[in-house]
Amino acid sequence: MSSVRLEATTKQFGDFKAVQSMDLSIENGEFVAILGPSGCGKSTTMNMIAGIEDVTSGTIRFDGRDVTSVPVQKRGVGFVFQNYAIFTHMSVRDNLAFGLEIQGAPKAEVDKRVDEMAQFMALSHRLDAKSSALSVNELQKLAIGRSAIVEPSIFLLDEPLSNLDAAFREKMRAELRGLQRALKQTMVYVTHDQIEAMGLADRIAVMNHAVLQQFDTPDVIYAEPANVFVARFIGAPSMNILHARIGEGGVTLGGRDADFIPLSDHLMSAARDLRSPDVLFGFRPENLALTEPESPGSFTAEVVLVETVGRRNIVHLVSGMSNFLAVFGRGAAPRAGEAIGLLVDTDRAHLFDPETEERLMPMEMSHG
Amino acid sequence: MTDTALPSEKHSGAANAPADGLAESRQSLAKRLILPTQILLVFIVAFPLIMQIYISLTWWTPLDGEPWYRAYQSWNWFDNYVEIFGDPGLHGAIWRTLLFVIIAVPIEFGLGLLLAALFYEGVAARPIFYSLILMPMMIVPAVAGYIFFLIFQQTGPLNAFLGLFWEGAYDVNWLNDVNRAFFAVVVADVWQWTPLMFLILFAGLMSVPQDQMRAATILGANWRQRFWRIALPRIKAVIFIALGLRVIECFKIFDMLFVMTGGGPGVATESLSLYLYKQTFQSLEWSYVAAIGITVLVVLSVITAVILARTNKKEDA
Numbered sequence: 157m158s159s160v161r162l163e164a165t166t167k168q169f170g171d172f173k174a175v176q177s178m179d180l181s182i183e184n185g186e187f188v189a190i191l192g193p194s195g196c197g198k199s200t201t202m203n204m205i206a207g208i209e210d211v212t213s214g215t216i217r218f219d220g221r222d223v224t225s226v227p228v229q230k231r232g233v234g235f236v237f238q239n240y241a242i243f244t245h246m247s248v249r250d251n252l253a254f255g256l257e258i259q260g261a262p263k264a265e266v267d268k269r270v271d272e273m274a275q276f277m278a279l280s281h282r283l284d285a286k287s288s289a290l291s292v293n294e295l296q297k298l299a300i301g302r303s304a305i306v307e308p309s310i311f312l313l314d315e316p317l318s319n320l321d322a323a324f325r326e327k328m329r330a331e332l333r334g335l336q337r338a339l340k341q342t343m344v345y346v347t348h349d350q351i352e353a354m355g356l357a358d359r360i361a362v363m364n365h366a367v368l369q370q371f372d373t374p375d376v377i378y379a380e381p382a383n384v385f386v387a388r389f390i391g392a393p394s395m396n397i398l399h400a401r402i403g404e405g406g407v408t409l410g411g412r413d414a415d416f417i418p419l420s421d422h423l424m425s426a427a428r429d430l431r432s433p434d435v436l437f438g439f440r441p442e443n444l445a446l447t448e449p450e451s452p453g454s455f456t457a458e459v460v461l462v463e464t465v466g467r468r469n470i471v472h473l474v475s476g477m478s479n480f481l482a483v484f485g486r487g488a489a490p491r492a493g494e495a496i497g498l499l500v501d502t503d504r505a506h507l508f509d510p511e512t513e514e515r516l517m518p519m520e521m522s523h524g
Numbered sequence: 525m526t527d528t529a530l531p532s533e534k535h536s537g538a539a540n541a542p543a544d545g546l547a548e549s550r551q552s553l554a555k556r557l558i559l560p561t562q563i564l565l566v567f568i569v570a571f572p573l574i575m576q577i578y579i580s581l582t583w584w585t586p587l588d589g590e591p592w593y594r595a596y597q598s599w600n601w602f603d604n605y606v607e608i609f610g611d612p613g614l615h616g617a618i619w620r621t622l623l624f625v626i627i628a629v630p631i632e633f634g635l636g637l638l639l640a641a642l643f644y645e646g647v648a649a650r651p652i653f654y655s656l657i658l659m660p661m662m663i664v665p666a667v668a669g670y671i672f673f674l675i676f677q678q679t680g681p682l683n684a685f686l687g688l689f690w691e692g693a694y695d696v697n698w699l700n701d702v703n704r705a706f707f708a709v710v711v712a713d714v715w716q717w718t719p720l721m722f723l724i725l726f727a728g729l730m731s732v733p734q735d736q737m738r739a740a741t742i743l744g745a746n747w748r749q750r751f752w753r754i755a756l757p758r759i760k761a762v763i764f765i766a767l768g769l770r771v772i773e774c775f776k777i778f779d780m781l782f783v784m785t786g787g788g789p790g791v792a793t794e795s796l797s798l799y800l801y802k803q804t805f806q807s808l809e810w811s812y813v814a815a816i817g818i819t820v821l822v823v824l825s826v827i828t829a830v831i832l833a834r835t836n837k838k839e840d841a
Contacts, residue, residue, distance in 0.1 A: 206742060228741055235742045241735035245757045254753070255743040306743065 165214035189357035234303030410476025604815035636721025669783030728762030
């Protein structure tokens with residue numbers, strides 16, 4: 157149990173920067189997900205924390221102690237691999253005992269702690285089974301138990317649920333969350349699945365192209381994404397980001413004066429420093445409401461396709477040159493080819509700088 | 525269905541037969557087509573065996589001037605087999621061969637495993653060492669025997685080298701001394717066949733899942749602990765194969781000895797194969813050789829069957 161701090165941590169493979177000057181501060185007992193598309197550097201980040209990869213530059217601290225040059229064997233992290241990496245030639249008991257035996261713990265203590273851990277993980281009845289005979293669910297518990305028994309300072313999990321089918325994944329996710337709470341462990345969880353990250357983590361670190369994009373609670377990341385990448389990556393379907401033009405008291409979509417959307421002064425204040433009137437206007441598909449075409453404050457779009465997913469209708473729309481999505485309840489089902497009016501919930505809309513793609517902060521929110 | 529029948533079936537007169545009649549005739553056609561190959565195979569395997577057994581039950585030798593199929597004229601039932609038990613030359617050869625296997629194979633295994641472990645952890649200039657290590661294996665055993673024949677000469681490079689550390693000339697006659705010759709032969713065999721051990725064991729080690737090794741590392745295991753507790757147990761089957769291959773091969777050793785010592789001095793390095801060779805081409809006792817051949821076959825079959833049965837049982841457990 158400890159806190160983890162990355163300070164300007166960089167990893168370079170030849171000319172390729174895998175992780176660029178990453179600052180990350182994980183609290184004691186926190187469950188943090190590192191989220192990003194493949195190749196964004198999330199696994200490298202975790203491997204550096206574990207000590208599997210050396211750090212090119214920067215510092216890693218556990219509880220304030222510099223562990224940057226501590227080798228992996230001595231660093232005291234628990235690591236759960238994607239495929240669990242259970243020693244399948246050993247029994248469940250031998251797997252659990254492995255870490256303690258390596259440390260040279262006396263036999264009596266090993267036996268006692270193995271029994272305790274088995275009980276805690278509800279694996280007691282399987283202790284003498286060959287570990288190759290376990291179910292996936294038991295494998296996950298064994299993998300976590302095998303690491304937890306040596307009382308690591310932190311736990312690292314490398315997409316442990318990605319091999320499972322969707323229904324089972326949900327069950328395992330709940331179990332994992334429960335285990336984390338029970339063990340009161342600092343856990344860092346790497347995943348490319350935003351639903352998993354949103355559901356499990358206290359805070360999410362979103363990465364892209366070797367750079368940390370945003371590190372915050374799931375709610376904040378969803379409601380106030382730091383930039384276009386985070387806005388698009390989080391949420392399904394992802395946020396609509398349309399080219400717009402700043403006008404008096406609102407924005408115009410696609411250069412059509414008819415599609416003028418009035419915005420609050422609060423949101424407009426975000427654009428105060430922009431040099432050109434061009435801006436990116438972002439809103440989530442679920443924050444659109446259906447209305448009559450040409451009604452005040454609305455803009456017009458043409459329905460391309462309607463997908464029905466459960467109790468939702470996902471409507472593909474085109475307005476001017478832009479394609480975007482809307483999510484309506486089952487009640488509102490426009491037909492393909494129809495022209496509809498749309499109202500944006502502007503309290504939940506965002507403006508992004510078209511050059512930097514950073515979100516533009518409204519006045520009250522900005523900190524100088 | 526008959527509409528889609530192949531032309532060949534129409535030729536065989538089955539075109540109008542009902543569906544299973546068709547299948548049946550197709551099967552019998554298949555059987556007939558395979559038959560010549562099967563007969564050939566049976567002939568290849570069975571004929572030499574039967575011929576051997578037949579000859580082994582007689583006193584026949586080519587010196588009789590009779591063709592082998594007339595061997596029944598000197599029928600003697602199992603006298604040749606009885607003779608096996610009272611032949612000190614044969615017993616000596618078997619004992620020496622066993623000793624050779626018991627000494628050479630473990631050394632080859634140990635060195636091969638050591639090399640494989642070093643390679644697995646990664647050494648500098650791996651590809652160059654890799655080719656160098658495998659080189660001895662590619663050399664024809666007779667040539668390897670010749671190389672060591674030269675090295676162990678009284679005026680050879682080995683003595684010249686050892687002479688550097690000795691007062692005066694070092695002129696041991698390696699291949700003319702009973703114990704030294706045996707030592708020299710073991711060295712040659714180890715030199716030639718350690719690479720094969722290495723190759724098989726290294727391939728085995730490479731198949732050990734990286735994640736498991738890494739998991740062990742993170743749990744605090746050092747190099748040695750990972751090797752003994754994860755890698756070795758996982759390649760048990762590969763180790764058995766490597767040892768089995770070398771034991772069988774080593775038991776048949778012939779060419780290297782033939783070139784290096786010719787089995788000498790005296791019979792000090794005479795292996796089973798070399799003894800059989802001498803019986804065949806020097807004593808011309810072909811019926812006796814046949815009896816030994818059959819006996820070895822029976823013994824090896826029994827041993828193999830026992831090992832296979834035990835392995836299968838283990839896998840079921």
